[in-house]
Amino acid sequence: METTSSSRVGAQPAEAPAPADAPPQTAPPQPSQSQDGTPVPAASRAAERFLAADFPWYGLDGAFTGPRWLMQVGTGADGTVEHGSTGHGDEPSARGEIATGEKERFAVVITVASNPLRRSGDGTGVLEATSVSSAAWLAGSGLLAYSWPGQMDHTLRDDWLDQQTEAAWELADDLTGEDWSTLSLPVDGEPTTFHYRESEFGWVLAGTASGGVYLGAYGRGMSAYGLGFSVIGDLTAYE
Template identity: 70%
Template sequence: METTSRLGVQGVGAAAQGMPADARRSVDGYLMAAFPWYGLDEAFSGPRWLMQVGAAADGTVEYGSTGHGEEPSLRVETDMDQQRFTVVVTIASRPVRDSADGTGVLEATSVSSAAWLAGSGLLSCTWPTRMERALRQDWLDQQTAIAWELADDLEGESWTALSLPVDGVPTDFHYRESEYGWVLAGSARDGVHIGAYGRGMSAYGLGFSVIKDITAYDTDG
């Protein structure tokens, strides 16, 4: 049985592991979504760019990400400590439902789903490129398992409460920091869950809002 969260990490991983930029950044998938997309609010004046959407087997768009700031790079010569970015993940609120092929059941999406997508997304753009190749996959497997466990325990001591505005309304989020950056997750009022992750930009001063025109996001990064 595949869960929505498991499907989500496949999408994030594909983007991190060489999916062509034009395939990842096409606005078409965003326009097919039946839910609103979220990004940083108007207080953020820096670059905005598209990442990728994730869809179910029947083509229904389930989630997607929008980037803000400097696009993270995994090139060896890039100093991750100098990177400044925030990625906002929007995931549709879904009940438990049958899979498109009728062979199983997809779990309901939740704030934990948003936390998982955000946590795995942070890993995908901050893993240590200078690590020996033989050790890299073991590290990714270990950290991915940890991210999954953390997302499944939002009331645990690894998370703290953080209130941030969503469309101007104070909203409670679960928040945690690590040596790689920060992750947060919560719910909006219009049937979606919001996750976010970043590095070099403080989460404490952020605000989120519905993106009025997704085509205004730069598809070239």
């Protein structure tokens, strides 16, 4: 993934450490009250951030009947929404199945806008265009945010995350490498080829949707082989 001014799209879970040259990761905080002073529910504030995007959001298709929720959006240096994620199944925690043995079943879908030109945070350079590799890295680093080897002390986890996140970047930069296989899954009803890999922490996949966006996904306890993706027509299904 060549770049004029090296950067990576920021990771969306708050616990995933973003590289130093990544753009701002989350949208600006939204007011907790409306103009008339009425409290705005957290889910509504999250939906407002998603509605600010100028590209379609994707989630699991109608075959999935479990819980859905909105996660975070990532923005560029100018505040434009660049990517975001939607959750399905059990809401994962950092000290989940990997560390405690408690079974979590979840799949997170990441939508990344196709963006051929992105400005650096200081406005002095041009960042690399988004790509399937951007979606792959977001998915890989996202899965790591909810992974914690059971034998690892809390004080060592930050170092572990830094090392594993860098490894996720290197893997995303080589989607034709031996660590990846291919998997065909439906997107809006059309068979679509994804790059796919598994690890002890779960699975990660990345591909391209017809709506001019890139898709990434990660999960654990829920097989990737039976998934399908579609445009989210109504965000209230995720509130």
